[in-house]
Amino acid sequence: MQSKEIMYRRLSMASIARAIRQGWIVFSQSRPVSVAYAVIFAVIGLLILTGIVLAGVAPMMLPLAGGFMLIGPVLLCGFFSIADRVIGKLPTQFSDVLIGFSNASRQVLVLALVSMLLFLIWLTDAAILYGFMVGRTPMPLLGLLPPPDNVRSFILWSSVMGAALALLIFAISAFSVPLLYYRRAGLVQAVVLSVRVVFGNFVPGIAWALVLSAAIIGSILLLPLFLLVFPVMAYASHALYHEIFPQPAA
DSSP: OTTSOOOOOOOOHHHHHHHHHHHHHHHHHSHHHHHHHHHHHHHHHHHHHHHHHHTTBGGGHHHHHHHHHHHGGGGHHHHHHHHHHHHTTOOOOTHHHHHHHHHSOTHHHHHHHHHHHHHHHHHHHHHHHHHHHTOSSOBOGGGGSSOOHHHHHHHHHHHHHHHHHHHHHHHHHTTHHHHHHTTOSOHHHHHHHHHHHHHHTHHHHHHHHHHHHHHHHHHHHTGGGHHHHHHHHHHHHHHHHHHHSOOOOO
16 A cells, blocks of 8 residues: 555645635534644643743744744644544544544654654754844843844744744645555655655645744734634645545545
């Protein structure tokens, strides 16, 4: 099965728009469990962001929010399980999240470990850059309105560094995670296919990456929005995978 050729369709701007609409539909039909799952990460994010502000390093909020894009893809298994039940017109409950992770291929764990490693590398690099460009002077949240020149420089260069890592993990995981989740490919084949789709359809591939990044990072910084945006974009990713990699006819 893993060596069998897997056919895929072209990624387009129209397919991205359709996926987002479908993501909203699935969210609307599974709102309680979708929000409950997203609350877990919202609470963790709130605690971390609060700790950053109390530590006087408020400019690190943006790199941390951007770093979520490195680990976010491996959290989708729970949402995939919910989406499958909604599409199958079955009732949803929080246990479906756990079922999604228990049913996922073990190779998804490998991607999770790689993503976590890149996330830790990113945080270390961002902290070093922060120390070099901002220093040890406490920087409260209100001190960012407007940000001083050194903070603007830090945000600019950390964004450039983070974008490179985020694009790498996006290309690797955008379609490999669902391919592995549905056990349609092995790890190497899934990663190769994901990279081919993203870079073989460069403009819509980058557009999808930018949409995801803007939506997720923006909603983390405006945390209540995260409870809506994260599930919708997760279901959109599910819908986009099924459009680009349709199940073969029986």
